Amino acid sequence: QEQVVQTGAEVKKxxxxxxxxxKASGSTFAGYHMHWVRQAPGQGLEWLxxxxxxxxxxDYPQKFRGRxxxxxxxxxxTAYMELTxxxxxxxxxxxxxxxPGITKYFQHxxxxxxxxxxx
Amino acid sequence: xxxxxxxxxxxxSPGQSITISCTGTSSDVGAYNYVSWYQQHPGKAPKxxxxxxxxxxxxxxxxxxxxxxxxxxxxxxSGLQAEDEADYYCKSYTGSSTLAYVFGTGTKVTVL
Numbered sequence: 001q002e003q004v005v006q007t008g009a010e011v012k013k014x015x016x017x018x019x020x021x022x023k024a025s026g027s028t029f030a031g032y033h034m035h036w037v038r039q040a041p042g043q044g045l046e047w048l049x050x051x052x053x054x055x056x057x058x059d060y061p062q063k064f065r066g067r068x069x070x071x072x073x074x075x076x077x078t079a080y081m082e083l084t085x086x087x088x089x090x091x092x093x094x095x096x097x098x099x100p101g102i103t104k105y106f107q108h109x110x111x112x113x114x115x116x117x118x119x
Numbered sequence: 120x121x122x123x124x125x126x127x128x129x130x131x132s133p134g135q136s137i138t139i140s141c142t143g144t145s146s147d148v149g150a151y152n153y154v155s156w157y158q159q160h161p162g163k164a165p166k167x168x169x170x171x172x173x174x175x176x177x178x179x180x181x182x183x184x185x186x187x188x189x190x191x192x193x194x195x196x197s198g199l200q201a202e203d204e205a206d207y208y209c210k211s212y213t214g215s216s217t218l219a220y221v222f223g224t225g226t227k228v229t230v231l
Contacts, residue, residue: 035220037165044122045157045165045208047220062217095164104153104212104220105170112164 002026004096006110012086012117019082020113022096029053033099034079035106036070038092046092050099051079086117123148123209123223130229136197139226141209142190147221149190153212156185156194160205169194196228204230 003025010018022034036048049060051070058070064083072079079096094113097106124142131137141148141156148154154172157165167176169185172192182197192211196203209223 037222044225045210045222047210047218047222050219059219061219097165103170104151105155105167106157106165106210107167107170107176109164109166 002098002108004098004108004110006094006096006113009114010116012115014087014117014119016086016117017082017084018086018090018115019080020094020096020115021078021080022110023076023078024053024098024108025077029074029077031101033102034070034072035097035099036068036081037095037097037106038090039095039112040089040092043092048081048083048094053079083115086115088117091115091117120147120213120215120218120221123211123221125207125209125223125226127224128227128229130231131196131199132231133199133201135199136195137199137228139194139196139207139209139228141192141194141211141223143192143211143221144190146215147190147211147213148187148192151212151214152187154185154187154192155210156183157208157210158205159208165208199230201230204228 007021033050035050069082096110098108156169159165172187173185184195207226
């Protein structure tokens with residue numbers, strides 16, 4: 001049974017950083033990419049970037065370059081997303097989602113991690 | 120790169136068919152057959168229901184179907200059921216180095 005499980009909710013102050021983890025079980029790791037998507041309250045989905053779980057190579061949209069970092073630990077099948085210099089606009093639910101191979105679709109999604117940025 | 124355009128809301132009665140459009144440009148939807156659709160119930164994570172324009176993953180009802188014409192992709196839900204009431208998002212690969220994936224604005228489906 002493929003499954004992706006994320007860490008729990010986070011509350012951060014403006015200017016701080018947050019690191020969210022995403023653990024994959026089953027065969028959802030080798031040969032996959034892990035993407036990160038966020039959803040602000042009442043809003044749509046926004047792509048934050050992805051990491052190749054084999055090579056560690058990353059792809060970040062221009063909007064988040066310099067502020068987002070994605071890494072993975074293959075020994076424990078876990079991917080991480082760190083977002084720095086948090087602002088209130090970063091308040092959102094952050095999801096990880098796996099892409100099998102180079103298929104361009106997001107197959108298995110984590111349950112989401114709420115991140116609240118508030119002073 | 121702007122979000123793909125979807126109608127804000129679509130409604131239908133049980134048993135009816137509805138279609139949700141997803142309009143992009145010749146740089147995203149029109150350029151690649153990498154359009155996928157996601158269903159999201161309130162408070163839940165999105166779920167993949169259509170990949171690569173028209174492929175239905177294992178376990179997804181055959182009442183869901185996808186297509187594409189030019190720069191517009193479409194999702195059709197036939198035999199509408201109460202459980203289909205949810206938000207639906209399209210997504211396209213863009214091949215751009217500034218934003219490789221773009222989502223649609225989202226459509227709220229209401230079953231009357």
